[in-house]
Amino acid sequence: MPGRRARHNGLVPAHPPRLDPAIAGRLKRDAAGLFPAVAQQYDTGEVLMVGWMDDEALRRTLTTGRATYWSRSRREYWVKGDTSGNLQLVHSVSLDCDGDTVLVQVDQLGPACHTGSRTCFDGRTLPVTVVDPLRARDARHADVAEPARGAQL
Numbered sequence: 562m563p564g565r566r567a568r569h570n571g572l573v574p575a576h577p578p579r580l581d582p583a584i585a586g587r588l589k590r591d592a593a594g595l596f597p598a599v600a601q602q603y604d605t606g607e608v609l610m611v612g613w614m615d616d617e618a619l620r621r622t623l624t625t626g627r628a629t630y631w632s633r634s635r636r637e638y639w640v641k642g643d644t645s646g647n648l649q650l651v652h653s654v655s656l657d658c659d660g661d662t663v664l665v666q667v668d669q670l671g672p673a674c675h676t677g678s679r680t681c682f683d684g685r686t687l688p689v690t691v692v693d694p695l696r697a698r699d700a701r702h703a704d705v706a707e708p709a710r711g712a713q714l
Contacts, residue, residue: 578620578624579616580616580617580619580620580623581620584619584623584656587656587660588616588619588656588660589659589660589661590615590661593633594615594616595613595614595615595633596613596614596615596661596662596663597611597612597614597661598611598612598613598614598618598622598628598630598662598663598664598665599611599662599663599664599665600612600628600649600667600669600673601666601667602667602668603652603653603667603668607679607680608680608682609667609669609673609674609679609680609681610673610674610680611681612628612631613631613632614629614630614631614663615631617638618630618631618638619654621640622651622654623654625640626650627640627641627642627648627649627650628641628649628651628665642670642671645671646670646671647670647671647672648669648670649665649667649668649669649673650667650670651665651667652667652668653665654666
C-alpha cells in the first residue's frame with residue numbers, strides 16, 4: 562500500500578512507526594501522557610537536565626541516538642542541539658523501577674542548559690541540613706538493645 566503525500570520528503574508511511582509495545586506497556590505517564598527524562602553525562606554521572614518525553618519522543622530517542630524531548634510550553638518535539646549545536650548523543654536509556662521516569666545517559670557536547678551553564682543545576686544549590694549517615698543509623702537503632710561485647714547470643 563503506497564504512503565500518503567507529505568511536504569517534507571514526498572512520502573509518509575501508511576502506518577507511522579510506534580514505540581515498541583513491550584516498552585510502552587512498562588511506562589507510567591501523567592495525565593498529559595508525559596514522563597520525566599533525566600539526562601546524565603554517561604562517563605561522569607553528572608546530572609545535566611530534566612526534560613519531558615512521551616512515547617514518540619522516547620521512540621525517536623531510542624531510534625536516532627539523539628535525545629528528543631517534548632516541549633510543554635511550545636507543544637512540539639525538540640531534539641537537543643538542533644538549534645543550539647549543544648548535542649546530546651545517547652549512550653543508553655534506562656527505565657526506573659516504577660516505570661515513570663527514564664534516565665538518558667548521553668555525551669553532552671557543549672552546555673546542557675539554555676542559560677549556557679554546563680548543567681541546569683550549576684550554581685543553584687539550596688541550603689540543606691546534612692545528616693551524618695553513621696549517626697542516623699545509630700539513632701534509627703537506638704531502641705534496639707545490642708548485646709554487650711563478648712556476650713553470647
